[in-house]
Amino acid sequence: MSDAESGGDPHDARNEETVESDEFEPVQVFPESEEMDLRPGSDDCYKCSTCDSVCPVAEVDDEFPGPKFQGPEQWRLKRKDDRDIDDSVMSCSNCMRCDSSCPSDVPLSQMHNTARGQFVQEQMEKLSQEYLRNRILANYRFFAELGSKVPRLTNFLMGNVVVQSVNEKLLGITSEREFPEFADETFREWWTNRGGAKIESDEKRVAYFHGCYSNYNTPEVGKSLVRLFEYFGYEVLVPPQKCSGTPMFANGMLADARRAAETNVSEFAAAIEEGADVIASCTSCSMSLRQEYPELFDFEGTASVAAQTYEAVEYLRLHEDLAAELERAEVEDADFAYHAPCHARNQGLAGQAVEMMDLLGGASAEDVGESCSGISGTYGWKAEKYDTSMEIGAEMFDHMEDAEAETGMTECPTCAMQMEHGTGYEIRHPLEVMAEALVE
């Protein structure tokens, strides 16, 4: 059903065929993405510095040289055997704002991800606290799976002051933040317990990429998605899956990301074969499948997964008359201060939640502006990045305070953490509110 939408710009990596065409193909000497030669990408840069002007890290950190240096400049200065990458690449938060700001299609985040991967691979001491900490943060899913086996104990422990200070001292994970609580029942447990899909359909089928956070921490988001899609008559598949890779890219753990991506691509490509489109409730997860996978990997099916992945609300807006349904519905006292995550912005989705909430009776959403929340996944959890993270977030906190609403809204789980951390507001996901309005 999505063939019609998968056309478009042939230069978009998402639309390239995975099958080798007769055109020239450079010989495969870059089996690992850490070894990719991205110098030709610097051809597109005419140095205008727009990327530097939108970089939230550069705005608050004078020591950070900015995306233009990290990307096209650093790549262009490389000779084949040069191995060293400047360590400032670890200060990039991977918000990817530079990507969407570039007027000339420089593959900035691809350059940053690849350089960061090279840096971690070649230059970071594997026994260092930084490496260990980053590896743990990047592999949140692994620890979340352990922790969620005994959620109450884990929540008790992670909330413990002593444990937090040990985390900071030993691992460099900030003790300023409240560790997210694990749900008593994960989304997947709920899914199994309810007996899987309630609706079967050959025409309308979606495969849900729930990611880690809505599985272990906020299963309510995943449940809302399922109810909402079933309300519209979709058969929902929940294929086995690993982390989307977002925190791994951001920490330069490309080998970990590669393993996770391989599973995800093969599972979701299989779902596509069965006639499903891929939907995600987390905008960083959808970003990863859509853009980072084809930029960094070339498993069979990478391009088709990229081309057929959508953010959940985006998907409903494309295929259903979500607007009309919302206009007919009503909720009580639902005013939100909405923050658009950078990764939603990059997918062109910055405006949709506000638009949808304003249609819904009794609801309204006020956009709190274009600034980045500053947490950028694992970035704001690092003790040495915490202050930078909060400084970036200050503008958003101010705007949230100024907004009339006392509840926040965003699609991204870590933006939600930051919003809650900075204002004390409860933060909702648009899917939760829509499901309440339409289904319950």
Next chain:
Amino acid sequence: MTDTEVLVVGGGSTGCGVARDLAMRGVDVTLVEKGNLTNGTTGRMHGLLHSGGRYAVSDRASAEECIEENRVLRDIAGHCVEMTGGQFVQLEGDPDEYFEEKLEGCRECGIPAEVLTGEAAREEEPYLTKDVKRAIRVPDGAIDPFRLCVANAASAQQHGARIETHAEVTDVLVDDGGTAESGRRVRGLEVRHTSGPGKREHRQPGETEEITAEHVVNATGAWAGQIGEMAGVDVEVRPSKGAMVVMNCRQVDTVVNRCRPKGDADIVVPHETTAILGTTDVEVEDPEDYPEEQWEVDLMIDELSRLVPILDEARTVRSFWGVRPLYEPPEMGTTDPTDITRDFFLLDHADRDGLADFTSIVGGKFTTYRMMAEKISDHVCDKLGVSAECRTADVPLPGSEDFSVLRDYMDEFGLRSPIGRRSVQRLGSRADDVLDTDGPNPVLCDCEAVTRAEVQDAIDQSGTDLNAVRIRTRASMGNCQGGFCCHRMAAELHPEYDEPQAREALDELFQERWKGERHALWGEQLSQAALNYALHATTMNRDRDPADREDAISFEEFDSGASASKGDESKTSETKEARHGD
């Protein structure tokens, strides 16, 4: 008593090489050059350090000289050389016999040569075409002609030589009373200093100087005929132009040659941050006035895309043309310039034309500049009765004494690693002297990673001549072609030089950059040019800058601003109206 023992004309590789050689033998040398160093052919070549492979079939004597000098230059000029290695690539359809001849030629000339399968060749250079049948790997390299020439001049100066750039020869002074039968000899030159003598300084009045010498060496390459004419002798150089195209970044990290009999557009040389495509071979009348034609650029890209297909899509930043100083004795009468030998000729005008104390050097190639300089110096020393031996093959050039680029730049110089690495690659053993500064050391040229310290060091050497700063540092030679750094470089001239001088120096540099960009105005480089124009013409208002006016600005014509002119209503409203009508 003469002003100097030997007067060398021409600040290219040969001239600077001769000056260094003679100075190291204790001879008092003066070198004059009409532009900056490398102004002629040296600054307009593709930067190939020949292994000799290119001549291994047609000209084995040259091939043997090349491999010998290739090894010498790696030793004495390490900071100018990048040993990239090279490949002679045979595509499907290219003649097998020629490939075999090339291989045999290399082996006979002592050039290490190894056959690579097509697959192996593409593993070394992933962007090579699938049509590679096989390749010969040879020790070609990349060499920076600017740095090499400057280092030779610096070494000559350290040994007491006087180097005068921007000093054009206006006359060759010929006397009666020489030792030749005719009784005529060259006693010196009349030169016109653009500013100075000494370092270039914009807006300083020039002057004419007569410099007398015991011997004059005409090392002006393609211009040798013009100097000869001033002395009344015929030097039949046959200048031949070659076009080169500079790509924005490296598509290859080794020198890639097409393995087939001579032809245009058959080489890609990785050069610093760029790759240079070469070249053509067309005879021209005047080494300074010849057409720069678009077909030459197109030919380069079309032909070489067959070898490296990504070139077809890749961004070019500029094109330039050089003139080879080809020479053959007039009786040879070769018509096709590609058939003229690349060997060099030493013309002793005493024997040849009855004009004593005057030697011209013509033909030759960059890779063997040192060997040529040695032979000329031997000849001159012979004439002067100097018995000192040549030492240029053994003593490293300034910058090439022991150095390593593997350093912790951040700790040592406070530089980010790619910037530190590039700076040390350029400066070699001079890095500590240049980069160890007290004050802040920001990057002035982002594309090429050039810091203030390096620009200041170059200004110390060359005054207000920003093109001389450019060739020493590569500042303004990257993808924005100076759009973002020309003015930063000019600002560094202050306070030692005043504002009008800096402004003139800036204009000169900016114009030189634009000259080469004209041949690359499509795709991304056109976007770049448009952005550069917007920055310079609009943001900096350089096309209508009041400071460029001849007459002074009468500031009294302006009112004192809104707060001061409250009493004068009519004037304020007039200003407003004018603004609306604008």
